[in-house]
Amino acid sequence: MKEISKNNIDSIDIKGFQDDLLCWFQAEQRDLPWRKDQDPYKVWVSEIMLQQTRVDTVIPYFHRFIEQFPTIKDLSEAKEEKVLKAWEGLGYYSRARNLQAAVREVHEKYGGKVPDTPKEISSLKGVGPYTAGAILSIAYGIPEPAVDGNVMRVLSRILSIWDDIAKPSTRKVFEAAVRKLISHENPSHFNQALMELGALICTPTSPSCLLCPVREHCTAFHEGTQLELPIKTKTKKQRNVQLAAAVLADNQGRILIHKRPEKGLLANLWEFPMVEINLAYVSEKEQMKDAFHTEYGAKIEIDEMTGQIEHVFSHLTWNINVYKGKIISVVKEEADLKLVTLEEIKEFPFPVSHQKMFKQFLDSKV
Amino acid sequence: MKQNVQMIVQYEVKNTLFSQYQEVMSNVINRLPYYDAAEINISHYNADSYKIIESFILPTESHYFALKKLRKSKKHNVFGRLDPFISGGLAKMDCWALKKQLY
Numbered sequence: 001m002k003e004i005s006k007n008n009i010d011s012i013d014i015k016g017f018q019d020d021l022l023c024w025f026q027a028e029q030r031d032l033p034w035r036k037d038q039d040p041y042k043v044w045v046s047e048i049m050l051q052q053t054r055v056d057t058v059i060p061y062f063h064r065f066i067e068q069f070p071t072i073k074d075l076s077e078a079k080e081e082k083v084l085k086a087w088e089g090l091g092y093y094s095r096a097r098n099l100q101a102a103v104r105e106v107h108e109k110y111g112g113k114v115p116d117t118p119k120e121i122s123s124l125k126g127v128g129p130y131t132a133g134a135i136l137s138i139a140y141g142i143p144e145p146a147v148d149g150n151v152m153r154v155l156s157r158i159l160s161i162w163d164d165i166a167k168p169s170t171r172k173v174f175e176a177a178v179r180k181l182i183s184h185e186n187p188s189h190f191n192q193a194l195m196e197l198g199a200l201i202c203t204p205t206s207p208s209c210l211l212c213p214v215r216e217h218c219t220a221f222h223e224g225t226q227l228e229l230p231i232k233t234k235t236k237k238q239r240n241v242q243l244a245a246a247v248l249a250d251n252q253g254r255i256l257i258h259k260r261p262e263k264g265l266l267a268n269l270w271e272f273p274m275v276e277i278n279l280a281y282v283s284e285k286e287q288m289k290d291a292f293h294t295e296y297g298a299k300i301e302i303d304e305m306t307g308q309i310e311h312v313f314s315h316l317t318w319n320i321n322v323y324k325g326k327i328i329s330v331v332k333e334e335a336d337l338k339l340v341t342l343e344e345i346k347e348f349p350f351p352v353s354h355q356k357m358f359k360q361f362l363d364s365k366v
Numbered sequence: 367m368k369q370n371v372q373m374i375v376q377y378e379v380k381n382t383l384f385s386q387y388q389e390v391m392s393n394v395i396n397r398l399p400y401y402d403a404a405e406i407n408i409s410h411y412n413a414d415s416y417k418i419i420e421s422f423i424l425p426t427e428s429h430y431f432a433l434k435k436l437r438k439s440k441k442h443n444v445f446g447r448l449d450p451f452i453s454g455g456l457a458k459m460d461c462w463a464l465k466k467q468l469y
Contacts, residue, residue: 210401210429224436224443227400 098126150198
């Protein structure tokens with residue numbers, strides 16, 4: 001067993017490591033839309049979108065988002081629903097709400113200029129140590145660490161760091177390492193190069209060590225421990241939730257939609273009426289009828305099932321049985337409950353699971 | 367154009383430690399594909415011999431030089447474990463690269 005926290009920062013040739021890493025990045029970096037300039041706002045948007053999300057997924061969202069909200073002023077003045085619509089399908093919607101709240105603060109408090117000090121930038125909503133470091137280094141050339149999971153994986157191998165990267169306190173170990181290693185001539189490329197190396201070469205399960213530009217500096221490569229590192233304990237098992245949802249139409253073909261609460265999972269997004277299944281009930285259909293009557297005052301009829309949907313979040317899994325049905329008695333519309341036409345529904349932001357439900361509903365009508 | 371290289375590794379196993387060698391060797395064989403090795407063959411000279419010939423294909427010459435260094439390193443977590451089972455240790459492990467076949 002390896003000694004915890006032992007690392008090889010003092011024995012590494014820092015200049016040689018920087019040169020090899022930067023040289024590789026300058027030759028091999030991917031052509032990504034947010035790398036076209038160093039506009040702090042665009043760097044910020046891209047870094048928020050890239051949290052927990054793959055580059056390929058982010059690219060079209062980034063283009064559309066910047067086209068719709070090209071400046072801090074545009075985003076700060078936009079309606080939240082429009083921002084959520086632009087984020088629809090990307091997941092982790094609190095990112096979008098926090099981004100807009102923070103952009104509004106920058107607009108009002110800093111005259112529309114993204115702050116360039118660690119203290120100010122870290123105080124913005126949704127800007128954690130990684131995002132702060134990324135913006136400061138990439139947009140402003142300030143040698144601050146930007147340590148995410150990729151960077152921890154790369155450095156755990158290079159420096160043979162055996163601390164558990166699932167523990168929040170371990171980030172400090174890596175931040176201290178980056179502070180020693182970072183190039184002061186080009187902190188932007190240095191941080192991006194570490195991330196790029198993690199994405200392209202030093203991947204989680206099968207790192208391409210023989211293609212790695214810094215393998216001669218890598219302790220794990222020399223010791224053959226690259227497959228054992230990083231140490232990452234498993235997170236808690238995901239909870240399974242059984243749900244039933246219904247796409248309900250009235251006699252004019254309008255669909256009933258409901259806005260989720262402003263706090264919690266998928267906050268402020270719209271959904272089709274949905275209920276957690278209680279096994280004490282004889283049937284899901286009966287339970288839905290009761291629940292929708294109590295919650296929305298609606299009398300409904302549930303028809304056949306149109307499909308089943310599984311949606312995995314980071315901490316739980318939704319298993320949803322999806323039905324279609326009819327609204328018998330009129331529903332009183334409120335701010336969070338609407339009857340909308342098939343055309344109007346396109347303006348409302350829905351989570352991916354409910355977009356799938358709607359597609360199943362449309363397919364079932366054909 | 368990319369030209370494959372055939373890597374040959376030769377050494378003699380201490381006859382009293384052959385079964386332990388085989389255990390470690392199964393880990394070595396599992397690890398080699400991570401370095402882009404393919405068509406891995408491990409052979410004896412003959413049934414009574416403890417002289418081993420390994421052969422596998424690598425994509426480039428630089429793969430060969432990098433892997434040669436790792437295979438002969440006692441510090442390597444997997445490859446280094448062969449050291450006590452080889453007559454003369456890893457220092458006596460011979461490596462060659464064959465770049466072209468005659469026929």
